[in-house]
Amino acid sequence: MAEKTGRCMCGAVSFTAQGTLDRFNICACDMCRRVTGSQFFSVWLRMDDVDMTGAEHIRTLQSSDWAERAFCGKCGSALWYRPTDNSDGVGLSLGLFDDIAGLEADNHWYTDKEICRTVKLAPAHTMTEAETHAQFGGGAV
Ligand SMILES: [Zn+2]
Ligand SMILES: [Zn+2]
Numbered sequence: 352m353a354e355k356t357g358r359c360m361c362g363a364v365s366f367t368a369q370g371t372l373d374r375f376n377i378c379a380c381d382m383c384r385r386v387t388g389s390q391f392f393s394v395w396l397r398m399d400d401v402d403m404t405g406a407e408h409i410r411t412l413q414s415s416d417w418a419e420r421a422f423c424g425k426c427g428s429a430l431w432y433r434p435t436d437n438s439d440g441v442g443l444s445l446g447l448f449d450d451i452a453g454l455e456a457d458n459h460w461y462t463d464k465e466i467c468r469t470v471k472l473a474p475a476h477t478m479t480e481a482e483t484h485a486q487f488g489g490g491a492v
Contacts, residue, residue: 408425
């Protein structure tokens with residue numbers, strides 16, 4: 352079983368996850384767009400396989416009749432989507448993981464709602480991390 356670590360933006364919430372960590376799902380529904388600003392990329396795991404620290408900072412919201420979403424109460428990072436039907440499955444946000452190299456997309460839901468289908472995603476200007484730091488300074492934006 353693979354193991355990966357991750358954390359929210361501010362580090363108040365961190366985790367070690369075990370399980371099948373080579374695939375992720377993408378959801379472009381309206382709720383995921385609003386929560387993330389784009390699409391929700393998540394790794395589907397068993398909640399029992401996620402060892403979470405900083406639980407006192409986790410805020411949950413019942414976002415529908417069947418699911419909750421969780422956030423870091425300090426920095427607002429989206430943490431997970433989880434059905435509340437007694438299953439222990441959780442879609443843990445891909446963006447939290449320290450190392451996502453090599454992961455492959457599995458399911459992509461609501462593809463007709465993708466932002467790239469509704470706005471023009473062909474930037475006039477592009478910059479790498481180094482180029483962005485050179486222009487705006489610092490290592491954090
Ligand atoms: Zn945080
Ligand atoms: Zn969604």
